[in-house]
Amino acid sequence: xxxxxxxxxxxxxxxxxxxxxxxxxxxxxxxxxxxxxxxxxxxxxxxxxxxxxxxxxxxxxxxxxxxxxxxxxxxxxxxxxxxxxxxxxxxxxxxxxxxxxxxxxxxxxxxxxxxxxxxxxxxxxxxxxxxxxxxxxxxxxxxxxxxxxxxxxxxxxxxxxxxxxxxxxxxxxxxxxxxxxxxxxxxxxxx
Numbered sequence: 517x518x519x520x521x522x523x524x525x526x527x528x529x530x531x532x533x534x535x536x537x538x539x540x541x542x543x544x545x546x547x548x549x550x551x552x553x554x555x556x557x558x559x560x561x562x563x564x565x566x567x568x569x570x571x572x573x574x575x576x577x578x579x580x581x582x583x584x585x586x587x588x589x590x591x592x593x594x595x596x597x598x599x600x601x602x603x604x605x606x607x608x609x610x611x612x613x614x615x616x617x618x619x620x621x622x623x624x625x626x627x628x629x630x631x632x633x634x635x636x637x638x639x640x641x642x643x644x645x646x647x648x649x650x651x652x653x654x655x656x657x658x659x660x661x662x663x664x665x666x667x668x669x670x671x672x673x674x675x676x677x678x679x680x681x682x683x684x685x686x687x688x689x690x691x692x693x694x695x696x697x698x699x700x701x702x703x704x705x706x707x
Contacts, residue, residue, distance in 0.1 A: 555573050566599040580660050646669060
């Protein structure tokens with residue numbers, strides 16, 4: 517088996533499993549993500565960038581289960597969808613302002629302070645992972661790609677608090693951003 521086949525076989529298997537879990541979510545993924553490439557990375561399981569929307573890279577590990585990979589696919593899909601929403605609604609009046617360290621907030625995924633847009637992305641991603649686990653009954657599985665559900669929920673709450681502490685938040689974001697943030701904040705109260 518070639519290295520390339522070894523890398524892509526679990527991705528194909530996970531996309532197939534995603535289809536069986538939710539054909540709608542699978543269709544959304546297939547409509548939004550048109551390119552997946554594999555590149556080894558010791559520090560990350562994958563990534564997405566706003567300058568290459570629709571393309572994700574993965575660096576999954578051999579010991580990751582199908583559920584780990586489904587979560588990774590949903591993680592990167594969520595980033596892609598947020599990038600599209602940001603492009604459509606221009607979430608931030610000034611990119612320079614959100615990059616200022618005084619406007620950093622805690623990341624729900626990486627658990628460190630990051631620019632507001634990155635912290636916002638992490639909050640949405642963590643929320644979607646928690647929703648995915650709840651919907652498909654995988655909340656209690658021992659997974660490797662992301663923290664446990666309890667830890668993700670705790671991290672989300674810390675991210676919300678840190679975002680709320682930004683004194684000039686209302687001047688840093690547009691209404692669409694605030695509406696999305698408030699929906700996620702309300703949703704997380706039901707977990």
